[in-house]
Amino acid sequence: MITIGVIGATGYAGYETVRLLLNHSEFTITTLVSKSFAGKKISTIYPNLAGVCDLVLEELNYDKILKKASCFIVALPHGTSQDVIATLYKAGKKIVDLSADYRYTNQALYETTYNVPHKYESILKKAVYGLPELFKENLTNCQLVANPGCYPTCSLLGLAPLIDSGLIDLTSIIIDAVSGVTGAGRKQDLMYQFNECTENFLAYKVASHRHTSEIEEKLSLLADENINVTFTPHLAPMKRGMMATIYSTLLKPITASDLYKVYNNYYQNEYFIRVKEHDQMVNTKQVVGSNFVDISVHVDSKTNKAIIVSAIDNIGKGASSQAIQNLNLMYGFDEKLGISQPGTYL
Amino acid sequence: MITIGVIGATGYAGYETVRLLLNHSEFTITTLVSKSFAGKKISTIYPNLAGVCDLVLEELNYDKILKKASCFIVALPHGTSQDVIATLYKAGKKIVDLSADYRYTNQALYETTYNVPHKYESILKKAVYGLPELFKENLTNCQLVANPGCYPTCSLLGLAPLIDSGLIDLTSIIIDAVSGVTGAGRKQDLMYQFNECTENFLAYKVASHRHTSEIEEKLSLLADENINVTFTPHLAPMKRGMMATIYSTLLKPITASDLYKVYNNYYQNEYFIRVKEHDQMVNTKQVVGSNFVDISVHVDSKTNKAIIVSAIDNIGKGASSQAIQNLNLMYGFDEKLGISQPGTYL
Amino acid sequence: MITIGVIGATGYAGYETVRLLLNHSEFTITTLVSKSFAGKKISTIYPNLAGVCDLVLEELNYDKILKKASCFIVALPHGTSQDVIATLYKAGKKIVDLSADYRYTNQALYETTYNVPHKYESILKKAVYGLPELFKENLTNCQLVANPGCYPTCSLLGLAPLIDSGLIDLTSIIIDAVSGVTGAGRKQDLMYQFNECTENFLAYKVASHRHTSEIEEKLSLLADENINVTFTPHLAPMKRGMMATIYSTLLKPITASDLYKVYNNYYQNEYFIRVKEHDQMVNTKQVVGSNFVDISVHVDSKTNKAIIVSAIDNIGKGASSQAIQNLNLMYGFDEKLGISQPGTYL
């Protein structure tokens, strides 16, 4: 068994990573780090784990943790993550970083978007963007993976075949997205209080969400030209689940069934991507609890638009299970190991 | 007090109309018609009404009901409503029809969209489309009002100032909309079962929803040229509430604050429309339980898009309270009578 | 119109009181006090009120507010409320206090339960416990009303006819109760975060909730002997609504239909109490949004138990609408004024 540590183990993404690793045949958790709860068992914070995982949370003491584990998943806030990653990297550990700190190729874009300087340019250049369905070859045997944001995961996987196909006007892309409330993390904010969230739907950060630049950078990379997108996130009254409804203008007419073929062909070797046939609807509950991505494709011939609906579990494929998929690839394992289960549905 | 009847009183829209009328100072309910539950008290079907409204539901017997009420709100399924409206109309009653049967100016478009012939061309021509904020002058003293669909109400009110302003490319309109589950009505469908709906978000009838043609016809009327739109409805796990996020391409640059002025000016005399200032978010819970429409306006200058977010209560402004607003106007009353209350928020 | 002020207007109970008063024909709100948000419009905090109530929140400046209003509803935390009430009382104002500070006849019991000394013994003696269905005669023309807690309202109204009837063993009472999350108020506590509450049910403060002593004091008063009860509160994943399932041992056999008669007779003149006939279930949604109390009565003849199910809206009859009912009685109005509406159901 490979020894693994999770740093930032009590936030939602960290916790979910722990829960998934407990079910993995090749990794064994040897250290859990939490600034807020060091000294307590993780099962005190997440009592569902009692009897299954009662590890005591530790301070971030490098002397200790570097000896304990050969790889790490880091689930710290943006900005905070930079230094930790750098230290682990220099110590030769394999790392998956869930923050935005090592996601950007363009360092300046990161700094503008997150309003912090990046102190580790050389490490940033080594980091691989961990979206396996698009960049799988880069992931094998790499040392540092930057796990994509949830909205970028959902949006990029929905768009990649369209970009690749040359079918659309690249200036016309609009992404209308919806997230469950776990996207906001484990925090005590009035806005995310039950009474405020339940039975409510809202748009937020319209045309100003930070994930926009991440989406644009990776799309531009795929298209080999600069792409801007219009991106609007919303919050729906559910814990988990994410959907992107993506609009773009077709350069020439195509039928929905031909567009389906484009998608089905593009993703034919991808276990985790399911392109829906014509009469099937995409529901977030069909992917929640899993690493799957469900995609349906539509054409509005009257207005000449391609409409793509893409759904993921925001803290599964959008965070924790994708981190494990990346880890599997970094070690040369089958990418499905420990995360092949279907969504829970109920 | 003016005597009023509600036909189709036990569906959700019919029921909500009854509940609102109980609080109206000028109308008194004298007959409630229900095919399924005739002979039972409405408070047997909706026990929350016990002690407040215990009227016995009746068969649709014109001899009886025409004597009992001078006006009617009709909440029957599309197709079924046609004949009932025609009979009431010929008897000289004032009517608000919640179905689609009398909404279209273009009879053929109705027939294609709903796949039923229209048998009452002459009455259809007399019907007024009941969206008061856009067509108030037509409503005064008219006899028959076709209450708009919920998605058209939310979309048209979000788009009207943009159309009027000449600021956008009319071929570029995309409406991404979300509804609560009451939009599906009171039916025993597996898809709308609690276990299937809760914690789930889905897209449905992508580029094929029937409300699209209603939106297009009225937008074309406003613009005085033919407009097609891309329209995608979604279902969110909440009872009530509707949001439309509307995208269009700006013909020339404009700031968000100037666009706010356009909207604020356009709706300056409208009590029920609240255009949000820059830093305020639109939340469905702020309009649910009311007849209000909350609108926020945004500009994505990088992609040259106007983004409008519009929210209503799908069975309030999207159905029942708008029906009462229309009724108020038909009788020359203040449009707010009985429906001026704010959303419940909690 | 009688001028009224609400102190503590931005907590959930204060806010709900404001919302209900906006619909009252005899009271007009002239001042809203909020420590946290003084200087802001209440519609900034609750944007659903925009255009309906845009009053600016004030500091608690007695010089100003005593001139502005002739009566007050006070929705402050326990302990804090004492002094405010005393000042208003001495100024001759009529007051409804939503806190526990003036609810107890037994001052020592209050002090033990809430762990604060009571500084106004003489005013405490003048306060009337505002549960109109049980103590209506005391309320007419009184100056200070202590509005009951939500659990006591639900429990006492469920138990009163049993106590009065002499049918049960008074040592056998068990109250198993459930509340919606608004019962916790408008606070930023992790436990009440959406992700933590939704899809979850829990028991809390088992055999140790503070409302127990309030229930016991009032039951003992009704029975004219000392009564202890077992009381267990639970939290259900819903905003509003409260249910008490109450168990007690019958001293001699009785049928459910005879027990129904006992209840129906006891409450025959009470508009807000609906005793359900045999085959009707009590649902919280049938009372939420209203001042109604729904009660069903059952007998388990095998175990000799009476089982009473009682439901209210925890922030309606359990707080804000009951405050207005009390206010109506204090002024000699019909108790239903402004609060006669049925539950919203949807």
Next chain:
Amino acid sequence: MITIGVIGATGYAGYETVRLLLNHSEFTITTLVSKSFAGKKISTIYPNLAGVCDLVLEELNYDKILKKASCFIVALPHGTSQDVIATLYKAGKKIVDLSADYRYTNQALYETTYNVPHKYESILKKAVYGLPELFKENLTNCQLVANPGCYPTCSLLGLAPLIDSGLIDLTSIIIDAVSGVTGAGRKQDLMYQFNECTENFLAYKVASHRHTSEIEEKLSLLADENINVTFTPHLAPMKRGMMATIYSTLLKPITASDLYKVYNNYYQNEYFIRVKEHDQMVNTKQVVGSNFVDISVHVDSKTNKAIIVSAIDNIGKGASSQAIQNLNLMYGFDEKLGISQPGTYL
């Protein structure tokens, strides 16, 4: 791998059994039977399974299925199950039956409770009641296990240590229970429609639920004397999760910490039972998605009551994962195999 079939695979309990078996190292599903959907892939009905389990559902053709599998889990309605079980039993198959048909020792009690005759008295006598924590020794190597009902599982595990200890008055037991909506199964009933269930809490079948007699029979067996209980089920607005709050009168005083010791001792060897220490609350979300049972113990010394709070996942430990636990024991495997995972929490 042992071949296994699931009969009634498209109801919620059948489906959940399939989902869990997919993760089991010793069993491989070789046949799925569904009357309603024979000929379709199970992933058509539960699209979350697409790509993971695409088995085609079959008719109940014994010639075929008896050849395909050496054991079966049967998730059919009460009454319907009897014949199927008998046929499988006679063919020598190992069976876990999720229905009530083989749960009762007292055949007449079954017949009265479910209002159907039992046609297989001799097989009924061979069936073992599958509550492993109480009857583990009976399960090893038996052929037919009757899986307990969800309410009985939750109630019996909460009560067993109290019964065993002799601490309580056996005539005083009251069980106040709450279930999530999946307890109602996959059906199109208006009462379970999203709009009807959400934001609602209700009591149903007060003192008349069929699980009462199952609880009473097994408690009587444990106590070796006849026990009746008062049982009230409620429905909470959540998919999964069940809680029983259990009241009984103590024969002599005991502290909560001593009662904790009684429970902790009783269940010291049981992996799936977690007795909570004093300051820990039981939450359904801590067991949902798992086979765990969380129990907290309390004493109300003023009223001399023991109060036990017990929580399970109604379709996990209350149905599907308990079926697999039983299956593991029938085959001599570790009972945890395939079902050792913690609750999902989020």
